[in-house]
Amino acid sequence: MTEPAGLTTKPVTFRGDLFLPRTRRVAGAAALVALVAFWQLASSVGWLDPVMAPSPREVFGSLFALARSGELAGHLAASLGRLFGGFAIGATAGVGFGLAVGLFSAVRSPGVAVVSALFPIPKIALLPLFILWFGIGEGSKLATIAFGSFFPTVVATYGAVDGVDRSLVRMGRSFGLSSWSIVRKIVLPGALPGILSGLRIASSISIVLLVAAEMIGANRGIGAMVLAAGNLMQSDRLLGGVVVLSLLGLAIAGLLGWIERKLTAWR
Amino acid sequence: MKLAASNITHRYGPLPVLDDVSLGVAEGEVVAVVGPSGCGKSTLLRILGGLERPDAGTVATEGAAPARSLNPITYVFQDFALLPWRTVAGNVRLPLEEHTMPESERDAVVRDALNRTGLGDFAGAWPRQLSGGMRQRVGIARALAVRPAILLMDEPLSALDGQTRELLMDDLIALHASGELSTVYVTHNLDEAVRLADRIVVLSRRPGRVRAEVRLDRPRGERRAGDAALVAQARDLWELIRADAAAADRELAR
Numbered sequence: 001m002t003e004p005a006g007l008t009t010k011p012v013t014f015r016g017d018l019f020l021p022r023t024r025r026v027a028g029a030a031a032l033v034a035l036v037a038f039w040q041l042a043s044s045v046g047w048l049d050p051v052m053a054p055s056p057r058e059v060f061g062s063l064f065a066l067a068r069s070g071e072l073a074g075h076l077a078a079s080l081g082r083l084f085g086g087f088a089i090g091a092t093a094g095v096g097f098g099l100a101v102g103l104f105s106a107v108r109s110p111g112v113a114v115v116s117a118l119f120p121i122p123k124i125a126l127l128p129l130f131i132l133w134f135g136i137g138e139g140s141k142l143a144t145i146a147f148g149s150f151f152p153t154v155v156a157t158y159g160a161v162d163g164v165d166r167s168l169v170r171m172g173r174s175f176g177l178s179s180w181s182i183v184r185k186i187v188l189p190g191a192l193p194g195i196l197s198g199l200r201i202a203s204s205i206s207i208v209l210l211v212a213a214e215m216i217g218a219n220r221g222i223g224a225m226v227l228a229a230g231n232l233m234q235s236d237r238l239l240g241g242v243v244v245l246s247l248l249g250l251a252i253a254g255l256l257g258w259i260e261r262k263l264t265a266w267r
Numbered sequence: 268m269k270l271a272a273s274n275i276t277h278r279y280g281p282l283p284v285l286d287d288v289s290l291g292v293a294e295g296e297v298v299a300v301v302g303p304s305g306c307g308k309s310t311l312l313r314i315l316g317g318l319e320r321p322d323a324g325t326v327a328t329e330g331a332a333p334a335r336s337l338n339p340i341t342y343v344f345q346d347f348a349l350l351p352w353r354t355v356a357g358n359v360r361l362p363l364e365e366h367t368m369p370e371s372e373r374d375a376v377v378r379d380a381l382n383r384t385g386l387g388d389f390a391g392a393w394p395r396q397l398s399g400g401m402r403q404r405v406g407i408a409r410a411l412a413v414r415p416a417i418l419l420m421d422e423p424l425s426a427l428d429g430q431t432r433e434l435l436m437d438d439l440i441a442l443h444a445s446g447e448l449s450t451v452y453v454t455h456n457l458d459e460a461v462r463l464a465d466r467i468v469v470l471s472r473r474p475g476r477v478r479a480e481v482r483l484d485r486p487r488g489e490r491r492a493g494d495a496a497l498v499a500q501a502r503d504l505w506e507l508i509r510a511d512a513a514a515a516d517r518e519l520a521r
Contacts, residue, residue, distance in 0.1 A: 171348035
């Protein structure tokens with residue numbers, strides 16, 4: 001020992017792990033592949049009953065067969081039409097109403113009261129009513145999806161408008177901008193990130209309602225296809241429909257993410 | 268154009284913030300308003316430009332604004348108030364979009380304002396890419412673009428670090444060299460006040476009342492940072508408000 005006693009050096013231990021997980025796209029894709037591979041393995045080894053839980057190969061096989069025959073395209077077209085139609089109506093009205101709630105005292109309290117009362121209703125419970133009003137055809141399904149996507153959009157929009165920096169609005173006023181210019185150039189862009197996250201929630205709710213509505217009263221559409229396959233014990237076809245729904249959800253989330261990146265490039 | 272506030276009294280709920288304050292700014296004059304924090308300086312400035320309605324008292328302009336002025340009473344804000352989703356040029360262009368003019372003229376006005384504030388090379392940059400000093404230059408360029416007659420500056424240098432503040436101070440002095448801009452300059456920084464102002468209005472602690480007025484005769488261009496005379500003036504001002512500032516510091520926020 002060259003050092004005098006009592007003067008030992010000791011490195012300071014690192015204690016700065018702040019739980020900041022990093023994004024690794026490859027790892028995400030690998031997890032999905034591994035899940036499907038494990039499922040296939042379980043089927044091949046015989047752990048899974050082929051009637052109750054068909055293998056991925058059978059599921060994708062029936063999916064390709066459905067695609068080749070054009071049956072899938074028909075169902076998908078019907079579903080997409082309802083989904084985008086209903087979502088477009090609900091989201092547009094929701095953003096408009098949310099802006100009004102966020103901007104005007106006259107709309108604020110009545111609007112929030114009505115939204116709070118109607119938001120918790122499971123919208124699918126209203127489908128029978130909408131069938132009475134709009135008939136068993138497309139109208140009732142569009143109304144259910146529109147109604148379901150309207151409320152989360154309203155809540156997200158007025159929350160986002162509340163969050164817009166009022167010093168920016170004051171700046172707009174001080175430079176003599178008209179109210180319309182302030183809404184268009186300051187409030188809307190400032191609220192956009194919040195509105196877009198509301199639209200994500202609304203789009204997921206729309207898919208749920210789409211399938212539920214199609215199971216209750218439709219001949220065409222992914223939901224109707226899944227229900228019919230279940231009634232006939234065609235579990236491969238049933239799961240094929242579920243896979244399509246998963247892909248549909250992923251595609252919409254991807255689309256919204258892309259729009260978000262385009263519109264908020266300034267961030 | 269002159270601007271005059273008469274007998275302004277204002278309260279936030281039960282809390283009186285301004286008590287019978289009168290303040291005028293003459294053509295081409297730079298008036299600094301100083302006082303301890305919470306004395307209502309910023310409220311007074313908002314009232315001066317019509318952004319807030321006083322409980323009592325009036326604000327009036329006297330004389331016509333220059334014909335080419337697009338926004339006679341124009342603010343420069345402490346937090347810059349730039350739209351983060353617009354580029355530097357887009358932010359300067361914003362107030363011009365309210366006025367009908369040929370697109371080429373709008374471009375020219377934007378370019379001229381950016382060049383005057385040393386931002387010519389940054390027209391396409393986003394605010395988040397800029398330093399605090401550059402952001403405030405954008406705020407100043409935006410104000411210049413509408414050719415104001417009266418500039419209302421709310422602690423424009425308070426969000427900046429000391430070195431940047433010094434650089435921007437020189438810019439502000441140059442800006443007022445022409446003597447065409449009337450300015451009310453609110454600050455808690457006494458050094459800024461003695462560097463820039465023709466006249467300093469000292470407010471008392473809340474509720475703000477005019478406590479003293481100090482006239483500075485030395486031309487702005489001849490004042491240098493650290494001059495003994497300026498330091499002495501700042502110290503005198505500090506003696507005036509020291510007790511108030513200490514009392515304000517010990518007040519509970521509401």
